[in-house]
Amino acid sequence: MKQQYAVIVLFALIVASSLTSLGSYRSTSQRVSEDMNRALAITMLEQQSDVISQDTIRTFNSHLQIAELRGKATLAVDTRGRQFKAYAQCSEATIFSLSDQRPAALLWMLTGLWVMFVWYRRPKPEPALMLAGTKYGGLTFSESKGKFYAADGNEVQLTPMQHQLMEMFFHSPSHCLSKVEICDALWPKKPDASDTLYTLIRRLKPVIEQHSNLKIESDRSKAYRLTIK
Helix, strand or coil: CCHHHHHHHHHHHHHHHHHHHHHHHHHHHHHHHHHHHHHHHHHHHHHCCCCCCHHHHHHHHHCCCCHHHCCCCEEEEECCCCCCEEEEECCHHHHHHHCCCHHHHHHHHHHHHHHHHHHHCCCCCCCHHHCCCEEECCEEEECCCCEEECCCCCECCCCHHHHHHHHHHHHCCCCEEEHHHHHHHHCCCCCCCHHHHHHHHHHHHHHHHHHCCEEEEEECCCEEEEEEC
């Protein structure tokens, strides 16, 4: 699986897990608020007094339909205005504990499993010493895999055209190719591929020099040689 697809799936799982958890929390918060407000309204109506006492709290708790709220919900009085106002409230932790987080937990578990799966399936570099193939200047061409590897065992990422040219360099006993030889092999139907070849060589040089001890030298633009630095 390509890395970008794995990241997209991971991002989707994280978003789904977060939204599911938040949705459950908000739904529970609304249900808790409605239950506390209803219980408080009944309590104040029965008490017919503006005094909050232990009896008020006991009565309030008895009218709560959500049993888990009893003893955790508190009553507060707003003394800023002239009129008596009482409020019922509870902590965010209490609301979270009352919310159904099982679907979100399942999604988070799937997210963790996906991370482990992607990590397990990640491309593992082969040790350079175990790579079989043609070696030159710290670069190895594996005939069986059809890929180039640096000395640390990591694959050297090349475009198809760069790869074909590097194969030609490696298959040449002298690691030297004429301009005509390259153009005939890579662009057989193009009358003059000089500019295209120049661009290909220019872009290939930094890649090769970054991953090996090799460099590409030009012989008056008539031939190109792959040499060790």
